[in-house]
Amino acid sequence: MSAAVSEPGPAPRAGAVVAVLAFGGIVVSLMQTLVIPLVPELPKLVHASPSGTAWAITATLLAAAVAVPVIGRLGDMYGKRRMLIVSLVLLVSGSVVAALSNSLEPLIVGRILQGLASGVIPLGISIMRDELPAERLGSATAQMSASLGVGGALGLPAAALLADQFNWHVLFWVSAGLGVLVLGLVLSFVPESSVRTGGRFxxxxxxxxxxxxxxxxxxxxxxxxxxxxxxxxxxxxxxxxxxxxxxxxxxxxxxxxLVDLRTTARPQVLFTNLASIVLGFAMFAMSLALPTLLQLPKITGYGLGRSMLVAGLVMAPSGLVMMATAPLSAAISKAKGPKVTLMIGALVIAVGYVVGLVLMSAVWELVLVSALIGAGIGFAYGAMPALIMGAVPISETAAANSLNSLMRSIGTSISSAVAGVVLAQLTVNLGPISVPSQNAFRVILGIGAGAAVVAFLVAAAIPARRTEVALEPQLAAASKVG
The missing domain is CATH 4.10.860 (DNA Excision Repair, Uvrb; Chain A)
Structure with a gap:
């Protein structure tokens, strides 16, 4: 009788843990695109120069680079849920500071605090490894990993709509409210793991x-x-x-x-991290090129003359596709191994960019391109946590996932720099101003396709291994849900 009563327990609890952590990942990744609709107006809003307001984006990037590996290691040492709560408190604090700001300095402080919360996604993946039954782990970590792209894709149209309809401070009040909601859900549904390394920081x-x-x-x-x-x-x-x-x-x-370089040097970890850099590059190339092309005036002959809101809506399906492909990514990883899934994802991304080279003259064509690339990212991002966790001790999960997340961020930073150079150098004159030429977008899409092919080759070099089999003994011992 008792066994019959207790058996249904784990599924709802596991489902709640997955839902809460994935929602938290989406909310944190929203911070990356939150201020993009404000960029043209930000100098006027906070009475600062354009070069000064650019720090509202750069500061978040730098803060995330510092926080992700540090928070991951602290999570392994002192408790992943505890560090997750700390990260969410930083997110809420930063959002409130930014919401109350009317000048550049407090806005940058708020954005730094938001960036310090970027460890939520790798911490969430690590909590899943500790707490979920082995049969749920693959699909759950794929969904959590995909939340990085989902939040970024959905954040742009949502932020553009809010910025267009309300005072710009509302953006940060909404992010603060979402942070409080996630914090409450974590406190209610996410357990603390007993898997810790201890030692000195x-x-x-x-x-x-x-x-x-x-x-x-x-x-x-x-x-x-x-x-x-x-x-x-x-x-x-x-x-x-x-x-x-x-x-x-x-x-x-x-x-x-802080980082066990011997573990990091293992071929499965090393090549997965290298693939993460290249895939981060490929993902962000789309995020920069397509919205710019959509917003260029029609008088250019190739621009589509759309608003920021429409540009965001065009990108939104890619985020939904990422989440939709996460279960399929997990199924392929279970059947064929995550290495195969990562290779498939890289190829789909390359196909998406090649299609973009041919189809870039209508809104529906760019929706198709972004959805294809989003599908590839969903496959690839879903496979990477499985590859990492299959090659590191369970006591180093958070640190290893955090390092992998950092590699993606480095890739996106490089992509932003490269795309910026291309858009600035390949231009045409439009009256008194210069705008990016059509060839500039073709070059960026071509580079994105090339990066995806490189990621495929790097993934092919990962040693063949059935990660799920390697994980099961550790997961069986660590799983406590229910």
């Missing part, structure tokens, strides 16, 4: 990695503005190389490193 390693990443990403994101050959840009690149080399030497010799 590697403060020196965290500081070294933070300095190296900030210098690297700052040089990448600001190189187009400062000049790629300027002393400031080259100096930051140089400092980044030196600091990261010294950091690697230190981490390989410390007993309890």
């Amino acid at each position: 590697d403060l020196v390693g965290a500081a070294g990695l933070s300095v190296g990443l900030i210098c690297l990403l700052l040089a990448i994101s600001k190189g187009g503005t400062w000049g790629w050959g300027s002393g400031r840009t080259l100096g930051l690149f140089g400092v980044a190389v030196v600091v990261l080399v010294v950091w690697g030497w230190f981490e390989s010799r410390t007993k309890q490193p």
Whole structure:
């Protein structure tokens, strides 16, 4: 009798955990596109220069680069749910600070706090590994990983609509409300894992990695503005190389490193992280090229003359497709292994970009292109957590997933820089101003296709291994849902 009563328990609890964590991932990823509709008007709104307001985006990127690996390691040491709650509190705090701001400085502070919450997605994936039954893990982590793209895709039209209809502060009040909602759901439904590493936190390693990443990403994101050959840009690149080399030497010799480089060097982890960089690059190329093409005036002969809201709505289906393909991604990974799923995703992304080279003259054509690329991203992003977790100890799950998430962010940063250079260099004159030429968009789409092919080749180099089989013994011991 007792067994019959208790058996239905795990499914609803597992479902609640998955739903709450995936929703949290979507909310956090919304922060990446939250201010994009405000960019043209932001200098007037906060009484600052365009170069100054650009920091509202850059600051979030830099904060995320620092927070993701640090929060992941702290989660492994002191509790993933605890660090998830800390991240959500930072998100709410940053949203409130930004909502109350009327000048640039507090807005940047708010955006930094929002960026510090970026560890929610890797923490969520790691909690799933600890808490879910083995048979639920594949589809759940695929959905959680896809939430990164879903939030970004859905955030643009939602933010554009709110910015168009209400005062710009409403954007941040809504994000604060969503953060409070997720926090309440986490407190109610997500359990704390007993899987912890303990030990001492590697403060020196965290500081070294933070300095190296900030210098690297700052040089990448600001190189187009400062000049790629300027002393400031080259100096930051140089400092980044030196600091990261010294950091690697230190981490390989410390007993309890922030990042276990021996684990990171395992072929399955190494090649998955390399593929993550390239796929992050490929994903963001679409996010930059298609909205710009949609908003260029029709007088150019190739621009579609649409509003920011319409551009966002064109991109929204890609996010829905990402979430829809997550279960299929998990099914393929279970049947053929996540390596195959990752390769399929890369090929679908490449096909999407090739279709974009041919079809770019109507709104429906760009909807099709974004949906195809979104499907490929859904496959690929769903496979990567399975590859990572199949190659690392369960006690290092959060740190390993956080590093993988960081690799994606580096890829998107490089993509933004490359696309910015292409759009700035390949232009045509439109009266007194210059706008990107049609060839600029073709070049970006071609680069995106090439990046996806590179990701396919990198994925093909991953050692063949049935990740699910490797995970099952650890998951059976760690699973406590119900």
